[in-house]
Amino acid sequence: MAGDRLACRECHAVVDPDEEVCTICGSSSLTEDWSGYVVIEHPEESDIADEMEVDTAGSYALKVR
Structure with missing residues (x-):
């Protein structure tokens, strides 16, 4: 895991650990388990973006639990 960052369970975006909501989709379902x-x-x-259904530039986790 990259520096204890969090991943969104909805869109798989990787966000800073102090974030309370995903900066891409706005979900509050964030996890350290990715x-x-x-x-x-x-x-x-x-x-890869097409396969992951990503339409916004950014950092994404490949597997989120």
Whole structure:
């Protein structure tokens, strides 16, 4: 896990540990239990973003429990 950051259970965005809601989707369902990490800079051109259903640039966890 990257520096005790949190991941959103809804959209898998990775956020700072002091956040109370996801900065991408606004969900308050955040967890420390995640693994894998991908940075998506151009979601409109990314096959990974398409597979993950991501349309906003940012950092995302690959697996969230």
